Amino acid sequence: MKKNNPLYHCLRTVGLLLILFLSACETMQEIKEPAADESAMMLRISELEQQGQFREAAELLLKQAEQKTDPAKTDDQIRAASLLITGNMIDQAQILVQRLKASVSAPVQKYRVQLLEARILLHQDEGEKALALLSINDGMSDKTRALAHELRARAYLSMGNNLESSRERILLEAYLIDPEKIQINRDQIWESLRQLTPVFLQQMTLAPAPDTLSGWMALINISKTAIQSPELFESEVNIWKQQYPGHPASTYILDKLMAYYRTIKKPEKLALLLPLTGKLSKAAGAIRDGFLAAHYQHENELSRTQIKIYDTSRADQSILQIYQLAVAEGAEFIIGPLDKLKVTELASMSEFTVPVLTLNQSEQQAYAIENLFQFGLNPEDEARQIAERASLEGKINAVTITPRGDWGRRLANAFNQRFQELGGVILEQVQYDFRSNDLSAPIKKLLNLDESERRYNQLKHSLPTELKFIPRRRQDIDFIFMAAFPRQARLIAPQLRFHHAADVPLYTTSSAYSGSKQSSQENKDMNGIFICDSKWMLSLPENAGPMRQQLYELWPQQMERYARLFALGIDAYQLPSQLRWLEINPNESYEGVTGRLNLTAQKQVQRTLKWGQFSKGKINLLEDTMQLHNDPLLSTP
Numbered sequence: 001m002k003k004n005n006p007l008y009h010c011l012r013t014v015g016l017l018l019i020l021f022l023s024a025c026e027t028m029q030e031i032k033e034p035a036a037d038e039s040a041m042m043l044r045i046s047e048l049e050q051q052g053q054f055r056e057a058a059e060l061l062l063k064q065a066e067q068k069t070d071p072a073k074t075d076d077q078i079r080a081a082s083l084l085i086t087g088n089m090i091d092q093a094q095i096l097v098q099r100l101k102a103s104v105s106a107p108v109q110k111y112r113v114q115l116l117e118a119r120i121l122l123h124q125d126e127g128e129k130a131l132a133l134l135s136i137n138d139g140m141s142d143k144t145r146a147l148a149h150e151l152r153a154r155a156y157l158s159m160g161n162n163l164e165s166s167r168e169r170i171l172l173e174a175y176l177i178d179p180e181k182i183q184i185n186r187d188q189i190w191e192s193l194r195q196l197t198p199v200f201l202q203q204m205t206l207a208p209a210p211d212t213l214s215g216w217m218a219l220i221n222i223s224k225t226a227i228q229s230p231e232l233f234e235s236e237v238n239i240w241k242q243q244y245p246g247h248p249a250s251t252y253i254l255d256k257l258m259a260y261y262r263t264i265k266k267p268e269k270l271a272l273l274l275p276l277t278g279k280l281s282k283a284a285g286a287i288r289d290g291f292l293a294a295h296y297q298h299e300n301e302l303s304r305t306q307i308k309i310y311d312t313s314r315a316d317q318s319i320l321q322i323y324q325l326a327v328a329e330g331a332e333f334i335i336g337p338l339d340k341l342k343v344t345e346l347a348s349m350s351e352f353t354v355p356v357l358t359l360n361q362s363e364q365q366a367y368a369i370e371n372l373f374q375f376g377l378n379p380e381d382e383a384r385q386i387a388e389r390a391s392l393e394g395k396i397n398a399v400t401i402t403p404r405g406d407w408g409r410r411l412a413n414a415f416n417q418r419f420q421e422l423g424g425v426i427l428e429q430v431q432y433d434f435r436s437n438d439l440s441a442p443i444k445k446l447l448n449l450d451e452s453e454r455r456y457n458q459l460k461h462s463l464p465t466e467l468k469f470i471p472r473r474r475q476d477i478d479f480i481f482m483a484a485f486p487r488q489a490r491l492i493a494p495q496l497r498f499h500h501a502a503d504v505p506l507y508t509t510s511s512a513y514s515g516s517k518q519s520s521q522e523n524k525d526m527n528g529i530f531i532c533d534s535k536w537m538l539s540l541p542e543n544a545g546p547m548r549q550q551l552y553e554l555w556p557q558q559m560e561r562y563a564r565l566f567a568l569g570i571d572a573y574q575l576p577s578q579l580r581w582l583e584i585n586p587n588e589s590y591e592g593v594t595g596r597l598n599l600t601a602q603k604q605v606q607r608t609l610k611w612g613q614f615s616k617g618k619i620n621l622l623e624d625t626m627q628l629h630n631d632p633l634l635s636t637p
Contacts, residue, residue: 038064052394054087062096074104078112085119088393088622094120111144118151125620127158146175153188158621162192163204170212173248186248189216194591197546198224215244223257233261263584266577269306271326273336274359275313284338286562287359290569291335293551312337319346327354333576335359347372357575359568361604368603373579375572375605377564377594379407379483380414382509385532385609386481387419390507395478397425399446401492402483403434411483411509419481427477434488443492443499446480447473472500479505482529484512490525505530510537510609513619515563526614530622536567536593538612538619545593567593575605 041064048057058080065076077100084093097120100113114133121130134152136145153168166189176182193201193216201221207214222236237258241250272291274284288309295307308329310322317325319342326334334356337343344362352371360376390398398419402408408431416426430442443449449472480501484492489512496506510533512526536544551566552559559566571592578590582599589598595607612619 049083052087052392054083054394055089056394058083058087058089058092071106071109074100074106074109078109078116081116082119085116085123088123090120090123108144111140115144115147115151118155122151122154122158123622124615125158127155131155131159142175146172149175157192162195166192166216167213170216183252186253190220190249190253191591193217193220194223196220209243210245210247212247215240215247216249218244219247219249219254219257223261234258260581263581264577265580266305267332268304269330269332270308270573270576271329271331271334271336272307272309273312273319273322273326273334274309274338276309276311278313280338281313283562283565286558286565287338287569287572289555289558290551290566291573292569293547293566294570294573297547310336312339312342320349323349323356333357335572335576343374347374355576355579357572357579357605359572368601373575373599373603373605375568375575377568378607379411379509379511381607382532382609383411383415383481383483384418386507386509387415387422387424389530389532389611390479390481391419391422391424395424395505397427397476397478398481399428399430399477400426400481400483401430401432401442401446402481403488404431405434408483412481415481427474432488432492434485437491439488439492439495440499443495443501447477447496447499447501449473449499477501477504479507482506482508482512484508486512486514489513489529490523493527493529494525502528507531510534510564513537515560521617523614523617527616529614531612531614531619532609533612534564534567534593534595534607535610535621537563538610538621548593564594570594571597 041060045057045060045064048054048060061076061080061083065073065080068076077096081093081096081100084090084096093116097113097116101117104110104113118130118133121127121133131152134148134155136148136152140148149168149172153165153172156162156165156168169185169189169192173182173185176185196204196217198221201217201224205214205217205221209215209218219237219240222233222240237254244250272288274288275281276284292307295305308326308331310326312319312322314322319337322337323334323346331354334354336356336359337346338359340360340362343358343360346356346358347362347369349369349372352369355371355373357373357375361374361378398415400412400415402412412429416429420426428446428448430446432439432442480496482489482492489508493506496502496504506528507530510531512529513523513531513533515537531538536548547570548559548563551563555566571594574592575590575597578597579599582588582590582597583603586599586601589596589608591597592607595609597605597607600606611622613622614620
């Protein structure tokens with residue numbers, strides 16, 4: 001049966017739940033199948049797991065479990081639940097885990113079920129509840145203990161306790177053998193502790209050298225405080241090496257850090273090119289304020305770094321003339337312009353004597369130009385990331401609902417192209433009028449309910465008897481891609497539920513969410529929606545770093561509307577010193593407030609965003625899909 005056959009997808013959707021409840025349905029006739037060769041079955045399950053087809057692998061495990069007795073039966077069911085969690089099929093996993101909790105009595109298996117429950121709670125952003133299930137005792141196997149430490153680290157991190165999360169990972173390393181797993185764990189220690197301020201790192205370094213955690217904190221503190229003085233950095237590192245001989249960070253991480261600090265150099269004269277009047281002036285004002293806020297955060301740079309702002313909205317100067325003026329007045333790095341047309345005009349230059357970081361991207365730029373770097377909050381990038389996440393989750397068939405007009409077309413095209421490149425299928429595309437409150441017509445078309453109603457009307461007029469009609473949506477949809485602004489998103493989501501699509505995952509871009517200051521009551525209709533955005537936006541202000549909280553206090557109204565543009569300004573200030581490093585290390589990234597930033601071959605700054613899901617009107621941060629699927633540390637013992 002072909003995968004694009006509606007019957008196939010209908011059976012696949014309900015098949016897993018049938019398997020979960022089969023053993024409980026005493027009135028159902030037992031289905032007897034020939035016993036499959038177990039080794040061949042296990043090989044097939046492993047293949048499906050490697051391919052990211054977690055639902056199918058779980059189904060086979062559950063079928064296999066029905067032919068076994070305990071403890072082998074429970075082992076297969078535990079592994080199936082683990083695969084469902086990895087595949088982000090939390091509802092199905094929860095059903096299976098609840099059944100296991102009620103039936104499992106053996107202590108080892110009981111704890112393994114607790115680990116599964118903790119993983120589900122972590123998906124639901126319930127770190128404290130997960131931690132309560134993750135006690136560690138002397139009778140554990142090394143593999144179980146390793147997973148418990150891994151989950152404890154994630155629980156602490158979800159609670160904002162980066163220090164304890166890192167402590168758990170230090171304990172975890174004792175149970176890791178594979179060098180790749182050890183390096184991943186060390187990278188995560190580094191990234192977690194890197195979020196802490198130098199003051200906190202100094203205050204919390206309580207144990208003397210050569211304590212391992214103190215060594216990590218001391219090295220990160222050196223990296224933060226010596227950023228503008230490579231000579232000071234190298235001398236401080238030499239002292240650190242003497243204090244912490246053989247420290248886990250002393251090889252790969254330290255080597256990379258030394259290379260990084262030898263590459264970065266903050267320009268001392270910056271030119272900021274923005275429109276100070278006209279339709280883009282308010283957006284430009286937010287970018288400027290974010291840029292200057294980042295500058296004033298670095299007190300050691302205030303006397304050394306000079307910033308001059310040039311008005312690109314002046315009618316008597318072209319963007320090329322403004323660039324030449326900034327160069328003539330001594331600019332060492334130029335940031336801007338913001339207007340897309342001016343970016344395209346500037347990109348027509350054949351040579352740039354001083355490097356430029358634009359604040360928008362030219363659609364006509366298909367090749368790299370020396371010293372021209374392009375940055376911006378490109379919504380098409382978000383649409384492509386939705387396609388990538390859905391594909392990684394094993395989803396094949398998509399439908400799209402986007403607004404009429406250029407913006408909606410661009411997002412739909414970006415999503416469609418990327419999803420089809422990854423082997424996905426676009427079943428249906430509809431456009432809606434963003435001014436309308438009643439979107440039932442495009443939604444009915446999206447779900448094929450209009451066809452169902454048409455067939456009913458045909459039958460009603462051709463048959464003499466009264467027909468009972470229950471509209472039936474198409475059953476082959478794996479997920480819905482939605483492009484919308486907040487008002488439209490709050491209209492579309494409940495109308496999809498009303499039209500029998502409550503169980504279809506709905507994905508959207510950051511445009512659907514204006515910020516965490518919105519009340520949970522306002523966002524209650526968004527429940528269940530998956531959204532990609534920066535951590536800066538998805539987190540509460542108090543959890544997104546001190547700068548965001550300070551900006552909210554200084555400019556509450558502007559931050560409500562332009563928080564992403566403030567973030568763009570902050571990263572635009574930081575990036576000039578990072579670009580050469582990113583250019584010569586294409587696999588490296590910079591953790592900005594607009595996302596994790598890397599540089600493409602065309603010298604475009606690409607953002608990788610975080611994921612969240614609305615629940616009770618609030619956003620719960622989700623784990624990265626690549627980490628969920630490829631993290632070798634996370635597996636059921």
